[in-house]
Amino acid sequence: MVIDKEVVFIRNTKQKELILQVLSNDKSHPTMKDIYNKVHALDKNVGQATVYRNINKLVDSGKVKRLSIDKDITRYDGDKSNHYHFICNSCNKVIDIPYKGINVPADKINHDYNIQIDDCEIIFRGQCNECQSAIKR
Ligand SMILES: [Zn+2]
Numbered sequence: 001m002v003i004d005k006e007v008v009f010i011r012n013t014k015q016k017e018l019i020l021q022v023l024s025n026d027k028s029h030p031t032m033k034d035i036y037n038k039v040h041a042l043d044k045n046v047g048q049a050t051v052y053r054n055i056n057k058l059v060d061s062g063k064v065k066r067l068s069i070d071k072d073i074t075r076y077d078g079d080k081s082n083h084y085h086f087i088c089n090s091c092n093k094v095i096d097i098p099y100k101g102i103n104v105p106a107d108k109i110n111h112d113y114n115i116q117i118d119d120c121e122i123i124f125r126g127q128c129n130e131c132q133s134a135i136k137r
């Protein structure tokens with residue numbers, strides 16, 4: 001059987017769109033498995049390998065951010081705007097922290113170390129709101 005290249009292309013494009021749709025509606029910074037489960041719920045014909053491959057392609061093309069904030073789990077972020085992350089040490093929840101107000105002196109660092117910073121990932125760790133209340137109780 002000959003697979004029509006155009007058909008494959010359309011299928012891949014549709015699957016990438018589904019992944020982007022899932023990521024734009026999910027602010028929890030889901031894992032590969034979470035994303036697959038949600039995409040699969042939307043389209044039963046999409047297999048795990050395809051989702052994994054397309055997520056990697058989206059990361060390579062800069063449409064999705066790969067986060068290594070957990071030691072063991074890789075998470076994905078559909079929000080490409082510059083922001084930092086807070087991760088709760090108790091429940092592993094990830095919260096977006098807006099860039100505003102936390103300024104990294106990139107120009108000064110570039111100058112002092114003679115480097116060129118393109119990206120900055122800052123991860124704050126601690127207890128989220130709910131976990132703090134749980135401790136107090
Ligand atoms: Zn927590």
Ligand SMILES: [Zn+2]
Nearest residue numbers: 077079083096
């Ligand atoms: Zn984020």
